[in-house]
Amino acid sequence: MRVVVAGATGVVGRQAVPLLAAAGHEVVALSRRPGPQRAAGVRTVTVDALDREALAAAVREAAPDAVVHLLTAIPATVDPRKVARDFALTNRLRTEAARTLAEAAKDAGGARFLAQGLAYAYDPAPGAADEDAPFWRRPPKPWAASLEALETLERITAQADGLVLRFGHLYGPGTAFGRDGSGIGQIRARRMPVVGDGSGAFSFTHTRDAATAVVAALAHPEVTGALNIVDDEPALLRDWLPGVAALLGAPAPRKVPTVMARLAAGAWGVAYMTRLRAADNSRAKRALDWAPRHPSWREGFAAELGGRPA
Template sequence: MKVWIAGATGVLGHRLVDRFTDRGHQVVGLARDSDGAERIECHGGTARRGDVLDADSLEAAIDDDVDVLIHAATAIPDSTKPSDEEWERNDRIRLEGMKNLLDGAPDGVRQVLFPSVVWLARQPDGSTFDETAERHPDRATESAARVEDLLRERATAAGFDVSILRCGFFYAPDTRDTREWGRRLVDGDLPIVGGGILGRQDAELSFVHADDAAAAFVAAVESDASGVYHVVGDEPVTGAEFFKSFADLLDEPEPSRIPAWLARFFVGSVAARLLTSPMPTTNEKAKRELDWDPAYPTYREGLKQVVETWESDGTLAEFRGETVADSAAPGRAETA
């Protein structure tokens, strides 16, 4: 099968290139520059130059014999307190980018996949929800909701299948957030953000290891899936427990706490709300219909893999300001 991927150089995208090529599929990835093209080809794919916001560039970039189209490109703001302009760029890449991709796609495309987010459908009362729950979009998820709606509309007219994989909060050794969390835990300045006046109210969150998210996309393609699926670990976990476990694996002290009303002045209201608004959901439908099982079913296995990877590749030593030799010296407990 020929799989065409926008966002093929990102955290999810390069894993998609790896996994689809490993399964024998032909993979084409969109790259905006030569560095991106080289990365795609290093992971086994064929690179095409273009930009999802430049419709003309997609005419030559999307082959006529593409079977599957995946729009995994984003521009999630990386500043501490993102501006409206930063969020608007992400909105454009999600929505305008998807429109351009659909307009440029050949008639023979059989399936289109989109990585949405589970917190789009979290419930105001904090209860557990599934794929049938009413959506409650906010500033960060409004564009994801609009892309979901667009795909349903275009699929009816064009006759292709749509797979919307709503993912939990990504974590992995190479994700921006995970690396920042690890660095700050080592430095002792990553607080647990909680609800309430004193920050003692913990919200259950749904995480997924990026490797498992990529595996779910492969499973959705190979099973010709159509519909909405929640791609998360086997159990939700509070942010407090997640970061306590992370600190323990890093052999660092338990993080302190900070209330969300105070945290928003430092990390912004979107991030503060994300960490304190419950989003407990289930992966039962994805496991049942996609024949998908996460390699890291809970945060415990996933965080262990993160720390082991950092120990072996020198990242943890870098966080601690050590040389590789120093990192193996006595006094640092093994966390494997």
Template structure:
């Protein structure tokens, strides 16, 4: 096991995002010094990952031990394929630019946020996928290939970066503080339809658990490796949203046939997929295990915290 748990200076791209905020807190509590990188004013270094020259100017003269790429262009859940295009670009050009910036700062470790759908959209059956399964298979349509190619490229850039220890965290779908909040108003007004099919399940991970995995990767991740990060209870969109409604005392969501969601092309693709992941490698090598074994447990903790 590689151990780098001494206090590190860490540059976090995407620190002002929901996941980035949780990662910042978790790293700080672990004794590391975090500098945010992004376009908003709350970042210690203000720069756009898509502007290579401006990014390199912004980091000039700074030194960091580790750089983390958790930047996203998403401000709400993606519904249509075009909602992913800006994030696709961040995963390709943005990552390439950040690799250059990491080298310029003298960083040794480069950790990237990856995700479960990099294994491909569609039905993967009931066998939990491991990190040895193919990642980034060619997409079945041009639009899906655009998304998968971006995830494939992001990991490859991290692993192939000269003089950097690349590590990828393949997260399940996020929920929890700052993430679940967006579901509450439409649920309250019964404006959030869910597919009636219960057979398709996906991996989930609570946001503070995801942040703990990022700390573990910084401190104990093995260079050149990917790690699946999810809880122990795969769950379909319908079951997850129903759990949100139940825990927060909101009306049960209305159900619709899956085909009726086809105009919401990206959401339809996700909800049509079935995917399970094994996290045994993360548990063994990173010493990470989720505090919340299911989204039901994580949602109950979120509800309890909201009443304090």
């Protein structure tokens, strides 16, 4: 199968491209800047994803059997008080670029269309959300534009009879929660606190597990809609944050009242720490015959950072 991967040099793309090539696919790797994709069976094409004509031409020239949208432009460090600014470019990639890629896939004879979504946009409620749960009905205002972009991405993908892979909080090489990432740096320096009762529920996804889900999704063209690609063990902030700090040999995180946190991190920062809902991966396991190599954040972070699981 010839597969176009848009966002081939991103944190998931860097993992997915060699896995796709190893699985026997011919990969056309699209990126804004030339990347180190020199594996057998991989051809790199440099293109601006927001240049509609150039992007469509790159896909058309590739004549793919599948198009994989992994484009994001999230800064290495996100300011929770300016999340609308920090996600503005990613929002365009989730809407404008997604539309171009989906149309190009259709023009290529109905190529399979896969897109990277989020598994932590669900409306706050008890328990882990399955894919039928609604997205956040009344999101914090700073995150409203990002949520709207995600909903647009899902509509575009549905219209293309494609599949959205809803990834959880990514960790692994190149991410904020990678060995040298900004989030890990904040934990080491005790600058990431437990806010309020630390009740935000997180579902994590290692970047390699995200990549193996991409490969699995191409092997199951009958699967459409959306699937949660997350690990097996949702974790409350008050549990995983001290656990990761212990792995690092860092001091235990501070505890900060919600009122104080709102002054420092704004409405979205507080909601992120206290109101997120975890996701359930049962449907993805059944539909794709997929399972995470790291079923728990505990052993996954231990493998990534060194140390013993919390």
